Amino acid sequence: MAPYESDDTTTAGEAGEPRTGRRRAARYVVPVTVMGVAAATIGLVPAIASSGDPDLPEITAAQLIEKIAQSDVERLSGTVKITTDLGLPDLGGLESGLMSGAAERGGDDGSSADPSAKLTELASGTHTLRIAADGPDRQKVSILENAAEYSLIHNGADVWGYDSKSNEVYHGTVDASGEAREQRPPATPRDFAEEALKAVDDTTSVTVDGTAQVAGRDAYKLVVEPKQSGSTVGAISIAVDHETGMPLKFTLTPSSGGAAVVDVGFTKVDFGAPAASTFEFTPPKGAKVTEGEPEHDREHSGKPERAPKSEEDLAKGLDGMKTLGKGWNTIATFDGGAGGGLPTGDAGGDLGGFVDSLGDRVKGEFGTGTVFSTRLINALLTEDGTVYVGAVTKDALVKAADAGK
Amino acid sequence: MSRAEAVRGASPLWTLGLFRNELLTTFRRWRTLALLGVLAAVPVLVGVAVRIETGDGPSGGGGGGGPAFISQITNNGLFLVFTALAATLPFFLPMAIGVIAGDALAGEANAGTLRYLLVAPAGRTRLLLTKYATVMVFCLVATLVVAVSALITGALLFPLGDLTTLSGTRIGFAEGLGRALLIALVVAASLTGVAALGLFVSTLTHSGIAAMATTVGLLITVQILDQIPQLHALHPYLFSHHWLSFADLMREPVHWDDLTKNLGLQALYAAVFGSAAWARFTTKDINA
Incomplete structure (x- = not known):
């Protein structure tokens, strides 16, 4: 703006009509340029960032599967974006109404902080999750919502569910520390990848399809495809971190084409130990606490405690x-x-x-x-x-x- | 105010004087004071309403309706600050900004004082910058008025103490206060886009009322567009889309993605409409 500074006070009086007109037009170039630069930046930066797949040593599919199996990442924190598009009819508000109604009917303990009621929400739409883990005893999954958050925290023998929107708390216990992983529904790319690799047999083709960058890390892409025709599954693509063997992204595309049915991937990941305070939870003052049934009772109560993982x-x-x-x-x-x-x-x-x-x-x-x-x-x-x-x-x-x- | 002695045009001191003058003029207006009064009343209303409703003792778990954080107010008065900001940000705050920004130049033109301002050796660019700075200060003051009023109301009506973040972790009251201040600053920054838009509209007309009405009308239109799911491709570019992301500051650790998107978008709006306002104002014939 500086070059025009000295002209400012004199503009009105001086200069004939045509010149003023040109000057006027010239000044509007500035906002238009700003907009153009912004649009270009928005359009180009992702393209530049995603170009250039990392160079990694060749690896066979078998070696890569082995790498996933041997992966022993116990400490991590990160952000996961999960998008599911099952093609269910979009019922909008009706759907959530039915869901909360169902949760209500589920018994007197129909707390909004009950994990089983809450996690069905993940079955449709796009959600951002935060995941933190420190060994087998301490994990945390948070679903980020608008100005609210639902957290499921496993710390030692306790499992806490906290719904910040309604300020309700769910408390359950686990007997053996190992069970917590089972209690959690599949949320990370690793959970999905393990399920997909379980299905690998002679009806499946598994190939390594180059490399990719996921959450700023270099990764191999493993593609799992059914050999038979007639399946609605087109292909499953799993991005595997080249260092740790940890699956970073899982994409399931249908054979009918179109957008992925399930797309789960880290947008940020850090393999350092999360702060201990992450897993500490005491119910806030005044929060309504619902005690869950002990683990072994739940098994027989017939209440679904997690989403069915597979057929x-x-x-x-x-x-x-x-x-x-x-x-x-x-x-x-x-x-x-x-x-x-x-x-x-x-x-x-x-x-x-x-x-x-x-x-x-x-x-x-x-x-x-x-x-x-x-x-x-x-x-x-x-x-x-x-x-x-x-x-x-x-x-x-x-x-x-x-x-x- | 030694305007006469000021070095012609270039002295920064002179600009400061102009800015101070503008600030005083703006904040001395009854209109401004009334707007701030209305803003200060909102948290009091919310606080009293929550207090009356839960008069039989804190019950907790209010179902999850209403503005963000409302269910936590009874347990910690500090949450009233967040609720009040969440309640005023969609409409009250930007409306107040729209009134002040829309009036900034068009009001002067309407009252016939704009040409006197330009007779003084200020330069149009500098006058525009001064006006924008004044509107920004108003953004900050308006937000702080809401926050402080909410804090006082919250402290009087509800207990204070350690608070639980959205993620379920605990932070001390001092850190909570720090976050509240940070949130107020982010909310104020969220309004810079509207402020620039209002200032641009203000350069287009000679009628202060028309500029205010247009700005507030645009604000409402954008908010409605933001609610229409079919236009979701457009949503990330609407200035109000990421406004409520300030709540991400209450997560542990803070989730920066949407916050940075919001601030970037506001900067973009400020740049585009600020330069458009400059292009218009510096080439316009001033005859009122």
Whole structure:
């Protein structure tokens, strides 16, 4: 601005019309330039930052899996961004209303700080989590919300859940220190990666696909793909830290293309020990504290204490479940309830119509049924009440139903 | 005020004198005092309302509705500072800024005093900078008025002591006070974008009322746009989008991502609309 300084006071009086006009236009160049530079910076900086994959020594897929298995990172703190897009109908406020209603009905202890009620929220949308761990006895996961936070803290024998929005506290205990990891739902890329690698068998192809930078660290990219067709899983990509063997990013893309169904990755990670105060928790004054059932009682209470990690876990929870097929195309089938299952268009009147509107009618040798689809899991409900569920395409479900007849 | 003796144009002392003059003029106006009074009343209202509602003794766990931090107020009066800022930031504070910023130049033009200001050897650029600095000081004062009023109300009505951060860790009262001050500063900085926008609008018109109304209207429009989910691609560029990120200062450790985004965005708005205001004001015909 300085060069114009001396002109300022005289501008109004001096200079003919055309010159003033040009000067006027010239001055507006400044705000436009500022905006342009800002736009360019916003557009270019991520492109520059992401360009250039790091140079790392070659590694085979088997070696990389071995590296993950041997990874013994016990101390870390970091920020994780988790995005899930299962393609469930977006019910907006209704959904959360139903959820809180369900939590309310879950018993008198329907505390908003109860981990099982809270963590279902992670199943959709984008969330930022903070993770800190110091050995097997002390971990902390926090879900960052708008001007609030939900923290789940495991410190020795205690498990604390703290919901800062409602100022409610949940307190549970664990018998053995090792169990805390199990108690936690999958939240870190490592949890997801371990589940994915469990599924690796002869129906899977595992390759190393170059390198990438994740959270400022050099990482190998491991790609896990189903060999069979018919799976809704397109590919799973896992970025593995080259030093520690710790999975830093997990991305599951559906075979139908489009955005990732699950995308979990560190945006910041530090392998130093977190401050001890991170894991200390005393309920704030006036907070409502809900005592959880002891661990061993919970096992039998039938209350889901964590999200089912895989179909195997789900299978355990349902009686009379059979599995068809193998590998990625495994389909679970069970009797969906006595007497014809859900009402459908012909029989159920308005309700049947509503149910139908959520799914697609399909016909096959097995008869007719309704397919409910998400981007990852499809389910077929036949007229006689049999349910077929799997991470497979609609056609594969119909084939399985035909074969089952 | 030795304006006559001032060295023509260049002396920084002279600029300081102009700035002091502006400050005094602004803060002596009844309008300004009334705005500050309204802002000071908000925390008192919130505090009294919470106190009456929980009169039977602290119950805790108020369900989680209402502005941020409201459920913690009964247990620690310091939280009233955060609640009050969260309650005033979306509307009351920026509205007050809009009034002061919108009036800054258009008001002078309206009253016919702008040309007298320019007769003095100030230079238009310097006058504009002085006006902007005055509006910024008002941002800070307005925020501090809310914070201090909330602190006094909180201390009178509720207990004080150690506080629990959003992340569940504990910090001492002194550190809590420090964070409250930091939050007030961040809130004041969050308003610089609106201030620049208001000043730009103020250079466009000769009517103070029109400038104020336009600024406040833009403020409301932006807030509405920020609520429409279909426009989410636009949201990160709206000046009000990251306003409530000041709450991230209450996490342990502090989560800086959104805070830096907010401050960067405010700086961008200040740069764009500040330079636009300069381009307009330095080339405009002043005849009022």
